[in-house]
Structure formats: structure tokens, C-alpha cells
Amino acid sequence: MAKGWNRRNPVYTDFMPSTFAVIDAGSNAIRIQVASVDQPGTYRIIEQDRRPARLGHGVFETGALDPESREQALDALKKFKSLADKHGVAAIRAVATSAMREAKDSPAFIKEVAGLGLALEVLSEEDEARLISLGILSGLKFDPPLGLFMDIGGGSAELAVGSRSNTFAAFSLPLGAVRLTEHYLKHDPPIERELLAMNRFAAQKLGPAVRRVSREKFTMAFGSGGTMTSLADMDARMTGEPRQESLYVLRRARLKSLYDLLRSQPMKERAALIAGDPRRADILVAGSAVLLAMMNELELDYIFVSVRGLRDGLMVDMLRKEYTAYTGAWTEAADRSESVEEFGAKYNYDQTHSQQVSRLALSLFEQLREFHGLPDRYLNVLHAAAMLHDIGLFIAYEKHHKHSYYLIKSSGPSSFDALELDLIANIARYHRRAHPSPKHLPFSQLSAVQQDVVRKLSAILRVADALDYGRQSKVQKIECRRANGKVLSIRLEGKGDLGDEIRSAADKVSLMNEVYALDTVFE
Numbered sequence: 001m002a003k004g005w006n007r008r009n010p011v012y013t014d015f016m017p018s019t020f021a022v023i024d025a026g027s028n029a030i031r032i033q034v035a036s037v038d039q040p041g042t043y044r045i046i047e048q049d050r051r052p053a054r055l056g057h058g059v060f061e062t063g064a065l066d067p068e069s070r071e072q073a074l075d076a077l078k079k080f081k082s083l084a085d086k087h088g089v090a091a092i093r094a095v096a097t098s099a100m101r102e103a104k105d106s107p108a109f110i111k112e113v114a115g116l117g118l119a120l121e122v123l124s125e126e127d128e129a130r131l132i133s134l135g136i137l138s139g140l141k142f143d144p145p146l147g148l149f150m151d152i153g154g155g156s157a158e159l160a161v162g163s164r165s166n167t168f169a170a171f172s173l174p175l176g177a178v179r180l181t182e183h184y185l186k187h188d189p190p191i192e193r194e195l196l197a198m199n200r201f202a203a204q205k206l207g208p209a210v211r212r213v214s215r216e217k218f219t220m221a222f223g224s225g226g227t228m229t230s231l232a233d234m235d236a237r238m239t240g241e242p243r244q245e246s247l248y249v250l251r252r253a254r255l256k257s258l259y260d261l262l263r264s265q266p267m268k269e270r271a272a273l274i275a276g277d278p279r280r281a282d283i284l285v286a287g288s289a290v291l292l293a294m295m296n297e298l299e300l301d302y303i304f305v306s307v308r309g310l311r312d313g314l315m316v317d318m319l320r321k322e323y324t325a326y327t328g329a330w331t332e333a334a335d336r337s338e339s340v341e342e343f344g345a346k347y348n349y350d351q352t353h354s355q356q357v358s359r360l361a362l363s364l365f366e367q368l369r370e371f372h373g374l375p376d377r378y379l380n381v382l383h384a385a386a387m388l389h390d391i392g393l394f395i396a397y398e399k400h401h402k403h404s405y406y407l408i409k410s411s412g413p414s415s416f417d418a419l420e421l422d423l424i425a426n427i428a429r430y431h432r433r434a435h436p437s438p439k440h441l442p443f444s445q446l447s448a449v450q451q452d453v454v455r456k457l458s459a460i461l462r463v464a465d466a467l468d469y470g471r472q473s474k475v476q477k478i479e480c481r482r483a484n485g486k487v488l489s490i491r492l493e494g495k496g497d498l499g500d501e502i503r504s505a506a507d508k509v510s511l512m513n514e515v516y517a518l519d520t521v522f523e
Contacts, residue, residue, distance in 0.1 A: 017036060017037060017038045018036070018037055018090040018322075019034060019035065019036045019037075019046070019087050019088060019089045019090060020034070020035055020036075020037070020043075020089055020090060020091050020092070020315065020318055020319065020322070021033065021034045021035075021080075021083075021084040021087065021089045021091075021092040021093075022092070022093050022094070022095075022311060022314035022315050022318060023077065023080050023092070023093070023094035023095070023118070024095060024097075024310050024311045024314060025055060025073065025077065025094065025095065025096040025097070025100070025120065026055070026056075026096075026097050026099075026153055026154055026310070027054070027055055027056030027059070027097060027098050027099040027153055027154025027155035027156075027176055027178055027179075028052070028054050028055075028056060028153065028154030028176075028177065028178050028226060028280075028283065029050050029051065029052050029053065029054070029154075029226065030050070030051045030053045030055070030073060030076040030077065030080070031048070031049070031050045031051075031311050032047075032048065032049050032050075032080040032083060032084070032311075033045060033047075033048050033311045033312070033314075033315055034046050034047040034048070034083065034084060034087050034089065035315055035319075035332075037319065037323075040319075040323045040325075040326035040328075041326060041328050041329070041330060041331070042330070042331055042332070042333050043315065043319060043330065043331075043332060043333065044332070044333045045332060046087065047083065047087065048311075049080070049083065051072075051075075051076035051079070051080075052279050053069060053072035053073040053075070053076045054066075054069050054072075054154065054178060055069055055070075055073050055096070055099040055100065055154075056069075056098065056099035056154040056155045056176065056178040056179065057069045057178065057182070058182070059099045059102055059103045059155070060099075060102065060155060060174075060176075060178070060179040060182060060183065061182055061183060063102065063103065063104050064103060064104055064105050065099075065103050065105055065106070065109060070109060073109075074112060074113070074116070077094070077113055077116055077118060077120075078116050081116050081117055081118050090322075091318065091322065092118070093121070093314060093318050094113070094118045094119065094120050094121065095120070095121045095122070095123050095310075095314060096120055096121070096122050096123065097122075097123055097128055097153060097155065097156070097310075098125075098128075098153065098154070098155030098156040098172070098174075098176060098179075099154065099155050100120075100122045101122055101123075101125070101155075102155070106122065110122070125156070125158075125170075125171075125172030126170055126172070128156075128158060128172060128310065129149075129151075129158040129159070129160040129167070129170035129171065129172055130160065130162075130167050130170065130313075131310050131313035131314055131317060132149055132151045132158055132160065132224060132225075132309055132310050132313055133147070133149040133160045133162050133167060133313070134164075134312075134313035134316055134317060135224065135306075135308045135309045135310055135311065135312035135313030135314070135315075135316065136149055136222045136224055136306045136308050136309065136312075136313075137149075137163075137164050138308065138312055138313065138316045138329075138330060138331060138332070139306060139307075139308040139312065139331075139332065140410060140411075141409075141410075141411070141412060141414075141417075141418050141421055143163060143164050144163065144219055144220050144409070144410075145163065145219050145441055145442065145445065146161060146162070146163055146168070146216060146217060146218045146219055147161070147162065147163065147218055147219070147220050147221070147222055148160075148161050148213065148216075148218040148220070148221040148222065148298070149161070149162070149222050149223075149224070150221065150222065150223045150224070150228075150291075150294055150303070151223070151224045151225040151228075151309060151310070152175070152176065152177055152223075152225045152227040152228060152287050152290050152291060153176050153177070153225055153226075153227075154176045154177055154178035154179070154283070155174070155176035155178060155179050156172045156173060156174060156175065156176045156179075157172075157173045157175035157176060157290055157294075158170070158171065158172050158173075159171045159173070159209050159210075159213055159294070161213055161216040161218050164329070168216055169212050169213050169215075169216055171209040171212070171213070173205045173206065173209060174205060175202055175205055175206070175290045177227050177283035177284070177286045177287035177290070178283055180198055180201075180202070180286035180289075180290065181282060181283045181285070181286045183198075184197055184198035184201070184286070185198065185285060185286060188266050188267050189263060189264060189265055189266050189267075189285075190263060190285055195263060195285075195289070198286065198289060199289060199293065202289065202290055202293045203293060203297070206293055206294065206297050207297075210294075210297040210298055213298065214298065217441075219406075219441065219442070220304065220406055220409075220410060221298070221300050221302075221303045221304065222247075222303060222304045222305075222306050223250070223291065223303045223304070223305045223306065224305070224306045224307075224308060224309035224310075225309055225310075226280060227280075227283070227284065227287030227288070227290075227291065228250070228287075228291060228303075228305045229305060229307055230274055230280055230284060230287075231250065231255065231258055231284070231287070231288055231291065231305070232248040232250050232305040233274070234258060234273050234274065235248075235250055235254050235255075235258060236248065237273075238258075238273075239254070247304040247305065247306055247410055247411045248304070248305045249302050249303075249304060249305075249394065249395055249407070250302060250303055250304075250305050251301065251302045251395065252292070252295045252296070252300060252301055252302060255288065255291060255292050255295065256292060258288055259285075259288040259289060259292050261273075262284050262285050262288055263285050263289075267281050267282055268281075270282075270284060270285075301395070301396065302395055304406075304410055304411075312332075316330045338413045338414040338415060339413060339415060340383070340384050340387045340388065340413050340415070341387070342413070343388065343411075343412065343413040344387055344388055344391060347391040347393075347394035347407060348394055349387070349388065349390060349391050349393075349394075350390065350471065352471070352473060353390070353468055353471045353473075354386065354387045354388070354389070354390065355387070356468045356471075356473045356475075357386045357387075357389065357461070357464045357465050357467075357468055358382075358383050358386035358387050358464075360463075360464035360467050360468065360475065360478060361382055361383070361386045361460050361461055361464035362379060362382065362383060362386075363477075363478055364460045364463060364464060364478065364480065365378075365379060365382055365457075365460060367478075367479075367480040368460070368480060368516070371516045371518070372456040372457075372460075372516070374453065374456060374457075378423075378453060378457065380416075380420075381416075381420055381423050381424055381427070381453075381457065382427070382457050382460065382461070384413065384416065384420075384424045385423075385424045385427035385428045385431075385457065385458075385461055386461055386464060386465075388404060388407075388408055388412075388424065388428055389401070389404055389427075389428040389431040389461060389465060390404065390431075391403075391404050391407050391408070391428075392404035392405070392406075392407060394407070395407075401428070401429050401430070401431055401432050401433060402429060404425075404428045404429060404431075405425045405426065405428060405429035405442065406425075408421060408424055408425035408428055409421060409422070409425040409442075412424060412425065419450075422446065422450070423446075423450060423453055423454060423457075425442075426442060426443060426446065426450075426454045426458070427454055427457045427458045427461055428461075429442070429458075430454065430458035430461075430462075430511075431458060431461045431462055431465050432462065432465070432508075435510075435511050435514070436451065436454055436455050436458060436511075455511075455515045456515055456516075458511065459511040459512040459514075459515045459516065460512070462508045462509070462511055462512065463490075463505050463508060463509055463512055463520075465508070466501070466504040466505040466507065466508040466509075467492070467501050467504070467505050468501070469500045469501045469503075469504035469505075470500060470501075472495075474494045474495045474496060474498060474501060475492050475493070475494040475498065475501055476493055476494040476495065477492070477493040477494070478490055478491070478492055478493075479491045479493075483521075486517060486518050486519050487518070487519050487520075487521065488516075488518045488519070488520045488521070489520075489521055489523060490505070490520060490521070490522050490523070491522075491523050492522065492523070502522045502523070505522050506522055509522075
């Protein structure tokens with residue numbers, strides 16, 4: 001399957017396309033993913049399915065599989081095996097998680113599954129956390145220096161800190177939504193005494209893990225699993241904010257409002273709020289409580305909720321083992337490119353302001369060529385950074401330049417490659433406040449050439465942004481000319497009094513003066 005690998009020209013010269021399948025038998029549902037590989041490094045998902053077979057029902061109270069849930073799970077696995085056979089898969093991997101780790105009759109169930117032609121593997125807690133992280137990471141267009149990955153399943157909740165190459169801390173905690181619901185929440189809606197007991201238990205179990213995880217300097221936090229995606233969908237529907245295909249920003253304050261709403265409503269009304277499987281309504285109170293506790297304890301103002309998770313991690317892990325000669329990253333093939341404008345619209349950007357800043361920035365780029373010496377290929381990078389510099393306002397005004405960086409890095413427009421997104425994110429990050437510095441980890445990880453580009457273009461972006469003070473698009477034309485020696489004169493033409501624009505630009509020109517060794521004056 002992996003024959004014909006040419007190390008000088010890294011392609012498989014006599015490669016035959018193959019299809020693979022993975023099955024995730026979780027505690028609340030069973031899922032399958034079937035993917036085709038046309039060339040190592042990229043795979044296409046050709047079919048996915050989910051069956052609400054709750055293997056964890058009763059297990060965490062009795063220690064044994066519930067007979068009805070057992071039969072539902074076997075039926076789902078039988079159908080998924082037939083689906084894999086229909087696609088003629090070259091290999092299939094089926095795994096189970098916390099319910100099967102704890103059920104005393106799991107060996108008998110695994111034997112029954114073997115009769116269907118499936119080898120069901122029970123994942124360790126560590127492998128489950130690692131594969132969830134891998135699944136989320138495989139959907140990102142960049143390598144975060146260090147990420148926090150959280151997942152709430154039916155039987156357990158996972159916390160892990162790591163990167164594509166290493167996991168530095170991983171915890172699997174008995175805080176699954178099915179487990180907590182069945183043990184604590186006996187009334188509909190739950191009564192205060194039950195909620196207090198559940199939240200005390202969650203805080204107790206989270207404590208040691210949070211203390212350990214907090215020692216790692218993670219830069220971004222991600223969440224996955226059905227509970228989190230359901231909460232993200234609910235939040236999007238209630239706020240009218242667009243639900244991203246890849247990542248959704250869920251704020252802690254919004255999650256608290258969702259939790260307060262869910263805990264006060266009977267299950268029938270909760271089910272009406274859910275876009276997906278309404279049978280998840282009974283466990284969402286517990287799931288939202290656990291996520292809120294995680295975010296409170298870790299002091300996370302927001303997380304990126306990913307539609308990817310364990311199932312995706314399983315697929316990437318399998319492909320790595322199938323194609324051992326290929327050592328690069330595995331990514332899912334994108335259906336189409338996403339424009340800067342489409343990406344900005346997801347985060348409710350101010351299109352008029354962004355377009356004005358871009359127009360001014362590109363004009364400065366053209367007129368300052370003798371100073372920056374950058375080739376034309378960076379025009380698109382500057383345009384994108386100018387259009388997206390303020391999308392962090394979607395999260396909060398405070399530190400919105402940093403929020404812009406993370407949004408662009410985590411799910412930036414698919415029309416740019418990873419290196420371009422790295423530049424765009426850094427340039428947008430430095431449109432205000434601190435100057436680019438090696439003390440900042442993301443900037444320090446750029447090459448010397450990339451750092452030079454970021455300095456030069458963020459200096460231009462700062463001035464362009466300042467020249468749209470008040471967001472009224474008053475500046476219609478700028479003219480740059482070199483006066484005496486190091487003096488650069490920037491003359492403005494526009495509508496009405498431009499005094500505010502001149503003062504704003506003068507306040508933000510220090511980086512330009514520093515990078516280009518100029519003394520800039522506005523008139």
C-alpha cells in the first residue's frame with residue numbers, strides 16, 4: 001500500500017487509493033467515519049454516521065451493561081460493519097471508552113462483537129485523551145505552541161495539554177454527562193440539592209487535574225464532544241451568531257446563561273432547544289455544569305469548540321500507522337477555499353472600516369516600497385491582516401488584538417496556507433499595543449525573514465488603522481514623500497476636519513519610525 005515512496009520527490013509513485021474506517025463506541029453514542037486516501041497526507045471523508053446507543057446507561061451505577069443498551073450497541077456495530085464492507089475498506093479500527101473500561105461484563109460483549117467480524121479495542125484513559133487531542137489538532141491549519149484540549153463524553157471528561165508531537169499532561173476524570181446525570185439528577189428539572197452535590201463532586205475531581213494543567217503555558221483552549229457541540233449549537237441559535245463548520249467561540253458568560261436556562265427547564269423544553277439529537281437533552285444539564293466548572297477553575301474566558309474529536313483522531317492515528325514512510329501531517333481535504341470576506345463575516349467584522357483600513361494600508365505599502373523592500377506577494381497578506389485585524393472584538397474589546405491572532409491562527413481563511421496564516425495572524429495581533437518582540441512566544445517561533453515581514457507590515461497596519469479614527473472613512477487619499485533625511489511626510493486628503501485622524505496616527509506611528517528608521521509627520 002505504501003510502495004513507491006520517493007525520498008527525493010516525496011510522493012508515492014505507484015500508489016493505489018485505499019479506503020479506511022474507524023468506529024468510536026462511546027458511552028453515549030456509537031460513531032463511524034469512512035475515509036478515502038488518494039495520496040498520503042490528505043484524506044477525504046466519504047461517509048459518517050452516528051447511532052444513539054448509550055452503552056454507558058446503568059454501567060456507572062451497577063457495573064454492568066444494560067441489556068437493552070447492549071442490544072442497541074450490537075445492532076449499531078453490525079450496521080457499521082456492513083457499511084465498512086460496502087466501501088471495501090482496507091482496514092477498520094473499532095474502539096470503546098469509559099463504559100467498557102468499567103463494565104465487568106465487557107469481555108463477554110467484546111466476544112459478541114468479534115462474532116460480527118470486529119475486533120473491539122478498549123482504549124486506556126491516556127490513549128483516549130491523546131486521540132481526542134490529535135483529532136482536534138488535525139483540523140487546525142497551524143501548530144499551536146501548546147494547546148489545552150477538553151472533551152466531555154458520557155462516562156468521562158478528558159483534559160490534556162500538548163502539541164502535535166507531545167502530550168505533557170493528560171487526565172481522564174469520572175465526570176461524564178451520562179454518569180453524573182444517572183448518579184445525581186433524579187428530578188426533572190433537577191432540584192438545587194442535586195445540583196449542589198453534583199457540582200461539589202465535579203470540583204473535587206477537577207482540583208488536582210486543574211492544578212497540574214495550569215502549570216503548563218498553553219496558549220489556546222479547545223473543546224470537543226457531543227455535549228460541547230450541542231452547547232455551541234444552542235448558543236449560536238440563541239444569539240444569532242454564525243456556527244462555524246470547524247470552530248465556534250463559546251464564551252464562559254454565555255455558557256453560564258445556558259446552564260442557568262437548562263437547569264430550570266424540564267426535559268421536554270430542553271429537547272426543543274437542541275438542533276441535533278433531542279435525546280441528549282437529559283444529560284445536557286450535567287454536561288454544561290462540568291464544562292462551566294472546567295472554565296471557571298481554569299479561568300478561561302472562552303474556548304474554541306471543535307466538531308472534531310476522538311473519531312477524527314482515530315482516523316489520523318490509523319493512517320499514520322498504515323503509511324509509515326510518510327512522516328508529514330495528515331489533513332482532511334477541504335471542499336473549497338474560503339474568502340477573507342466570508343471569514344470576517346463569521347465574526348461580525350465591521351466591513352466598511354476593514355475595507356478602509358485595507359485601502360489605506362495597501363496605499364502605504366505601494367508608496368513605501370523603497371523602505372520595506374518587500375515583494376508583491378505580501379500584498380495579499382497585508383490585505384487579509386487589515387481586513388481581519390479587529391475580528392477579536394467578536395470575543396471582547398479587551399485584548400482583542402490577541403483574540404484576533406487566535407481566531408486567525410485557529411481557523412483562518414482556507415484560501416491561505418499555514419505559513420501565510422501565521423504572518424496574517426501576527427500582523428493583526430500587532431495592530432495595537434505592544435510592538436513585535438522575541439519575548440512573545442508566537443513571534444519568537446517565526447523565522448528571521450518572517451519576523452522582518454511582520455514588523456514592516458504591522459507598522460503599516462497600525463498607521464492605516466489610526467487613519468480611520470472614528471470609523472467614518474474620512475481619509476480619501478494619502479501621499480507620502482521623503483522630506484529632509486529621515487523625515488517622512490504623509491499628507492492626508494479627505495472629508496471635513498482630519499485633526500482626529502492626524503492625532504491618532506501620530507500616536508501610533510512609533511513602530512513605523514522604529515522599523516523604517518524614520519521621523520514621520522502627518523499633515
